[in-house]
Every structure is written in structure tokens, then in C-alpha cells.
Amino acid sequence: MAPRLSSAATYRPAVDGDRDVMRAFVAQDLATTPYGVVVEYFLHLASDGAANESRAIVAERAGTVVGFVLFGEVAGTIGTGRVHFVSVTSSARLDGVGTGLCEAAVADLRSNDGRLVVAEVPDEPSFLPGRTLLDRCGFVEIGRVADYFRDNTDLVVLARTIPGDTPTAGVDRA
Numbered sequence: 001m002a003p004r005l006s007s008a009a010t011y012r013p014a015v016d017g018d019r020d021v022m023r024a025f026v027a028q029d030l031a032t033t034p035y036g037v038v039v040e041y042f043l044h045l046a047s048d049g050a051a052n053e054s055r056a057i058v059a060e061r062a063g064t065v066v067g068f069v070l071f072g073e074v075a076g077t078i079g080t081g082r083v084h085f086v087s088v089t090s091s092a093r094l095d096g097v098g099t100g101l102c103e104a105a106v107a108d109l110r111s112n113d114g115r116l117v118v119a120e121v122p123d124e125p126s127f128l129p130g131r132t133l134l135d136r137c138g139f140v141e142i143g144r145v146a147d148y149f150r151d152n153t154d155l156v157v158l159a160r161t162i163p164g165d166t167p168t169a170g171v172d173r174a
């Protein structure tokens with residue numbers, strides 16, 4: 001894969017040696033929440049040879065991994081991808097790295113005949129940076145499930161189409 005769009009970092013597919021740093025990022029971001037287990041599941045899939053459903057792209061600065069995006073095709077669908085998680089280390093945030101990772105994932109899905117991408121996030125304040133990032137990356141809210149995670153914490157379903165394809169009802173084109 002060619003180095004990607006945003007000049008905030010360089011982007012490359014993750015390799016086995018990136019596993020520990022990605023786990024450390026998840027621990028840092030989600031250890032005090034109930035959500036780490038879901039991301040761990042997709043990290044495990046990625047290292048278990050299920051790249052269709054879960055693979056990662058890392059962002060590097062000066063040879064150091066500063067973030068990653070975990071994503072893949074949704075099993076049983078034709079051309080629907082899912083962004084499982086995006087993480088950028090604290091010191092590199094608010095500088096376009098997350099946006100670059102999101103764009104890199106969408107570009108990868110596009111090159112694999114993707115036509116739609118979804119993301120699912122809890123509706124809670126700690127995920128506002130993630131919601132803003134997904135908004136900048138062209139995702140729009142297409143639905144929510146009330147009290148999904150627990151009372152008063154909804155599941156928000158976001159989606160965006162991949163340019164060049166037929167628009168999908170209910171989803172704005174990016």
C-alpha cells in the first residue's frame with residue numbers, strides 16, 4: 001500500500017511486531033471502560049489470519065507507531081466494511097493523524113470493492129473525539145439503539161458511502 005494522504009504521518013499495514021503496541025494503545029484508551037473487550041476481539045481476529053474481517057493500518061512518525069485503525073469487511077455482506085477502532089497516542093492527537101488513519105482504512109476498503117462503511121460507538125462523552133473524527137471522515141449517524149450498552153447509554157450507528165459507488169438510501173455521500 002502506498003503511503004497515505006495526510007502528511008501528519010506515514011501509513012502502512014500492521015505487521016505481527018505491531019501487535020503489542022496496538023494492545024498497549026487499547027489498554028491506555030479503554031482499560032477503565034467496558035469496551036476494551038470488543039476491540040481485543042477484533043485485534044485477536046486480525047492476528048488470527050482473519051484479515052478480511054479485521055486488519056490494521058498503523059501511523060508512524062520518525063519510525064515510531066503513533067496510532068492505528070482496525071477495520072475490515074463485514075462477513076456475509078457485499079462491499080460493506082466496518083471501522084472497529086481508531087487510536088492515536090495522546091502526544092500525537094489533534095494533528096490529523098486520526099483523520100489520516102480513517103482515510104487510509106476507507107481507501108483500503110475501496111481497493112477491495114467496498115461501497116459502504118459502518119462504525120458503531122457508544123453515545124457517551126469519552127467517545128466525542130471519536131465521533132468528531134468519524135464526522136470529519138464523512139460518517140453520518142444513521143441509527144441508534146437506546147440503552148444498548150446499559151441504561152442511558154445508546155449504541156450509535158454511523159455510516160458513509162465510498163465515493164464512486166451508487167448512493168445508498170439513508171446515507172449521505174462523503
Ligand SMILES: CC(C)(COP(=O)(O)OP(=O)(O)OC[C@H]1O[C@@H](n2cnc3c(N)ncnc32)[C@H](O)[C@@H]1OP(=O)(O)O)[C@@H](O)C(=O)NCCC(=O)NCCS
Nearest residue numbers: 029086087088093094095096097098099129130132133136
Ligand atoms: C479519536 C482519536 C483517534 C482522534 O485522533 P486525532 O489524531 O486527534 O484526530 P484528528 O487530529 O485527525 O482530528 C479529527 C477531528 O476531530 C477533532 N477532535 C479530535 N479530538 C478532539 C477532541 N478531544 N475535542 C474536540 N475535537 C476533537 C479534531 O479537531 C478534528 O476536527 P477538525 O478537522 O475540524 O479540526 C483520538 O482522540 C483517540 O485515540 N482517542 C482515544 C480512542 C478513541 O476514543 N477512539 C475512537 C473510537 S471510534
